[in-house]
Amino acid sequence: MTTARPVLRTDYQRSVANYWNHEKDPVNIKLGEVDNLFHHHYGIGDYDPAVLEAPAETRDEAIINELHRLETAQADVLLDHLGDIRPEHRIMDSGCGRGGTSIMANARFGCFVDGISISETQVEFANNEARRRGVDGKVRYHFKNMLDTGFETGSMQAIWNNESTMYVDLQNLFAEYARLIPTGGRYVTITGCYNDVTGGRSRAVSQIDQHYICNIHARSAYFKALADNGFVPINVVDLTAATIPYWELREKSSVATGIEGPFLTAYRENSFHYLLIAADRI
Amino acid sequence: MTTARPVLRTDYQRSVANYWNHEKDPVNIKLGEVDNLFHHHYGIGDYDPAVLEAPAETRDEAIINELHRLETAQADVLLDHLGDIRPEHRIMDSGCGRGGTSIMANARFGCFVDGISISETQVEFANNEARRRGVDGKVRYHFKNMLDTGFETGSMQAIWNNESTMYVDLQNLFAEYARLIPTGGRYVTITGCYNDVTGGRSRAVSQIDQHYICNIHARSAYFKALADNGFVPINVVDLTAATIPYWELREKSSVATGIEGPFLTAYRENSFHYLLIAADRI
Amino acid sequence: MTTARPVLRTDYQRSVANYWNHEKDPVNIKLGEVDNLFHHHYGIGDYDPAVLEAPAETRDEAIINELHRLETAQADVLLDHLGDIRPEHRIMDSGCGRGGTSIMANARFGCFVDGISISETQVEFANNEARRRGVDGKVRYHFKNMLDTGFETGSMQAIWNNESTMYVDLQNLFAEYARLIPTGGRYVTITGCYNDVTGGRSRAVSQIDQHYICNIHARSAYFKALADNGFVPINVVDLTAATIPYWELREKSSVATGIEGPFLTAYRENSFHYLLIAADRI
Amino acid sequence: MTTARPVLRTDYQRSVANYWNHEKDPVNIKLGEVDNLFHHHYGIGDYDPAVLEAPAETRDEAIINELHRLETAQADVLLDHLGDIRPEHRIMDSGCGRGGTSIMANARFGCFVDGISISETQVEFANNEARRRGVDGKVRYHFKNMLDTGFETGSMQAIWNNESTMYVDLQNLFAEYARLIPTGGRYVTITGCYNDVTGGRSRAVSQIDQHYICNIHARSAYFKALADNGFVPINVVDLTAATIPYWELREKSSVATGIEGPFLTAYRENSFHYLLIAADRI
Amino acid sequence: MTTARPVLRTDYQRSVANYWNHEKDPVNIKLGEVDNLFHHHYGIGDYDPAVLEAPAETRDEAIINELHRLETAQADVLLDHLGDIRPEHRIMDSGCGRGGTSIMANARFGCFVDGISISETQVEFANNEARRRGVDGKVRYHFKNMLDTGFETGSMQAIWNNESTMYVDLQNLFAEYARLIPTGGRYVTITGCYNDVTGGRSRAVSQIDQHYICNIHARSAYFKALADNGFVPINVVDLTAATIPYWELREKSSVATGIEGPFLTAYRENSFHYLLIAADRI
């Protein structure tokens, strides 16, 4: 008989939260430890093939450093598309994981950043890290549902999802963002999406869904949901070719999780794209 | 520079066709051999627990006979919802597999039946079977794409999909059926669909997708696409509880394929429904 | 210059309220007096033909008892579809009439029930009855408009309309319910709807509209409006055949109102269906 | 198994056709005999009160002449809105009844007129009348369904419905007209429609529906369906006040059918409007 | 980081506000000085040709008086369509300019009038004028954005735009009005709109857009946006022929601004209409 709305509302959300509360994948932890920027996304750009030829005792570390460099490069490209962010602005890192991109955004723009996640473990980890770096006055992480953040209407100059839209319904997601972002604000996502042109969800795409308990959307679903909710693209970049080297290197690394094969298959067979979309709120 | 439209148009369709051209799963073949009604769908109703206690030398056969009985019972329930079909009517078995339900429909109504499949192997198998039974004058199987059958407008009094809608876009599918079925005709499907209420695609659902290279739709997607294309439900039956015994028996049988676990998990955790929908063309 | 929104907003709503404020139809009053469960809906199931052969002095009472039994059976089928309702839940009887189904729901589930009606006479009658039964702590009736109840967002685990949707616009109605029912809650209606398949509104359907000053919707309108407002069917049952006996018996009874003929014509000519729809809020 | 599409497709259409095949209402026949312009619509404008005071032996005829004058005035207002029709144009009288307005249109513009009706009796009557007047070279009546005329795409410079849209689905109707009318062509209707503002269908409106086995649409439905099908209003005239005198006179005449009361009630209580809409095909 | 929403939100709105803050066009000022009713719209009706033949010393004044008479006549026609406005009602003049029509509305109905404008200069001018006339108790002007007025939900019995819709998005505009106007309230606009039938925006229409930094909408856009937001037309009047004399006279006057040519061209070539639309809120 209460109307209080819990952060986790469905069995599905509870299972995703549970997954991330317990996840301790070396590919996220070890790479993060390179410079204490913890990411939960993939990388872009060519890797230095020399790392594969490094002496046995340093080879593993060299590869991990290189993977981390590519991840950070990806986050930089995402931040390049946030538009003109000023120190007094507030921006939101939606599905922030352990918080790495928020730290980078604050360092670049000097602005306020609110990261949100449905994993309480991640939120706690990220807030500790912000305190340790002394940026907790401007960078804060919250245990919140991205479909219903409770933040004030019009409060966010920009919002991004770095590989976290596959856990939610896009229409509901962008409806919430349309509420949070004022006219002229910006939305950016980097995401994997399956290719409407080659047809339905391929086996490789379903393997990724199963691995992460996620629900990869069709490319068309992004453009439909953005248009329906008052967002207009200004830049769209097909990053598929740029992300393949990351996966090839990771497949050969000690932190491979087994999902590398399906990603490489999906990208190469053209059933899956790695896409950046930047859109303006109108 | 040609405009001829091939049956198989996308990489995805080619991969599905390839799967079924080579499939020789005992769960389909052995069960079909019981009475030469070959099905590609699951069963409903309680099984006789005595089959599990049968002597070793007949136990396997007893279980297979029982599974086949449940499959046939499912097809009978589907046919119960086709409405008033008369001998001069023409009806379509969309995604007909090796043709069992078409044979049953012709036997019950005396009508013309056109089964279609994108697997040439299945089509050939089914036509041979129709000839062997002497019903090839009224039951014919075709190598055709259900999204674009080429059959004449208004030619089908009824169409059904028995567990074959997860391979196609529902909007495109029902647009084609809206063309084929005249006002007052009937559409019936039995399908697994994921539950919008529990949220996104669960891990068990993705395992099923991956196994069959399919793309299970949300329950809501069926009702949206039917409404958008001029179909109005008249009966909807939640068969989830009725299909669980079939899977429990199959899991214990010699023809288990390994996908039994994900199905049972998905049904029991309520992330997946086994649904019959009967709708009128208006 | 005020923004206070009255319960009755349109001339139409005022005329409907007026009808029910003055209605004292024996078919509702006399049947209710059998066991003080007052219904404003029809019945389902076969009647006992013996009542027609009862001796003159008891025949009338026997028929009335039988009609009331069928009405109560209908309400029981409706309650069967409300899902898992627990004592702490709150549910809403929308268009509650003199309150009978609310009493039954509270008796079955032990939960809180809010009945609403735009007839102040009915609301007063029903609250008196609840007090008399000593359930007024959990069963309350309100003078409210179902399009704008003022109840708190997310406060109702389930809502039903037992033959009361023909007085309102379905899009507006389900928009309000989408607000009231949280994710995973249930909506159920039993309603008469005209058949899109046989074409427009038949004469018999217009006679019913005229009798009750109502506006019977097309079957398709229910599915369209549910889909548009975030409700997904889980069960749909065509009760047409099951309700015909009720009307046949009522036609022969002392409480016939004259509308029995149009109902029987409409059902038999297939221009009208008696439908139960159960749908989940997603 | 044929795809030929009959003119009458649904039970509803058959019942409407049957009504009009047997209708011999004096209010249509006697008024038509005044000058052999047979109308099936109502009139507008003030009547001459002197007719009510005419001597007993001529009073009836005087009233009938006056009613007919008002009917013809209504048809003239409709024709005023057809735009610039030239002798080589072809225009369509959709739901032409016994053909009066088609005759008037040909007389005014010299153009080709195709009248259509689902009553074979009316079509035959109207063609005989055209022959008798010697205009059958340019005025032809056809037994056709207005939802699917079979006329060539783009063939009609203008189409009108004079009180005949309440028998069909407006979306389907205007889709067919969008096909028939080329860019820049015109559509005109005069119709009764119920008032969305006062709420649902009033009792008086349902009485009219029942009398004519029709399905009066909401005012909003016209504008929605026109917009959806590429028609843009250029003039909308509320003729309600102008038609009330016609009904008041008719109520006092010998040709009253009993439906006069509901019409007057509906107009006066503001639950019903008599509306002319002229729209351009874009 | 604030969520306060400024009246002027986009560069475009600021440029329009700037235009009107500095506008001192004699065609508005001099005509207003005739009787201190300051309009920012055009006129309708025939002019008295005698004014052109007036003696040199009074000719200019005679023409200006005549132009002002036609402007006032236009405002009167608009007010004729507001429906039944009573003294206790509150109505809104959206895009009120220097406030003339608001004064006329208050004088006619005795009701409360709120005029709004994004030009602070106009708002101040109009409030001074209301004070001077002693009607500032009921007529108030506000510096507000018509897309987001901040007025209370359901507070306005009627709203009109007199030639001010070409500065805003119609969907957003009518969404705000749907919030402000209760069921049964009225919306009226007089506006220039380009003609979908003749195709795209003609050169003359673009000249008008450029002159006023506005964005003339297609005729179809009005009906689409009204339907989408719960407004149903009750009267639509094509005033094109009625406004041409005003422009012909103005072209010959001392207050011509140079835009007269494009208006006359656009009206005469039929690429532009001067339209009144009255619609009910449902």
Next chain:
Amino acid sequence: MTTARPVLRTDYQRSVANYWNHEKDPVNIKLGEVDNLFHHHYGIGDYDPAVLEAPAETRDEAIINELHRLETAQADVLLDHLGDIRPEHRIMDSGCGRGGTSIMANARFGCFVDGISISETQVEFANNEARRRGVDGKVRYHFKNMLDTGFETGSMQAIWNNESTMYVDLQNLFAEYARLIPTGGRYVTITGCYNDVTGGRSRAVSQIDQHYICNIHARSAYFKALADNGFVPINVVDLTAATIPYWELREKSSVATGIEGPFLTAYRENSFHYLLIAADRI
């Protein structure tokens, strides 16, 4: 009474055709004469500032050569996004002007190219040029309306509009392209579009509309119409910064037409974007 559909259907189309039939702008003719590639679009990339310092007798020619180089660079970027075009493919240059880009496409891919224009003068000019170059076996120009080309369904592997979409309705345009392009084909446009973010059409944008009798669309209109018609973006590039140098150089050249100022203003004030969109047909 004919249904033949003329190429030019509306007054607007006739006025546009008339403009281009008579246009002999040196900025198009003189630049084309550099190498007989005649373009009707603008350029991108930095210009060589040395051309401004060239000696008086060659300065003019140097600037014209440089402008032409930037135009050709723009066409090359467009062709880069057409995807994998093979010699047997057929592609369409929609709004081809004097045909330059078609020639470049054929030279690059060896494929068939159909250019279409509503200017008969341009079509004749372009066909002569194709014959002169000896490519008329594969490159053909047609007098056709891009909204209704008459080409066969599925016949075009790719279609592009190089600055020609501002003359047509985008929904109608992409509906025709959806018919022409098979699944997996590509659509590319480079276009100026006004910026929804800064609000309505600015004065500079209206000046451009007026100059070319065109109707510049909002950026959002492109994404909405693509989504509605089965096209999904794969790359979107904001070319605004890249096109400004072209306009700055042109403004200083002998071929300036006077429209350079509005373009520079519109780009610099951010009310206008120069956008490339590449989208897949699904």
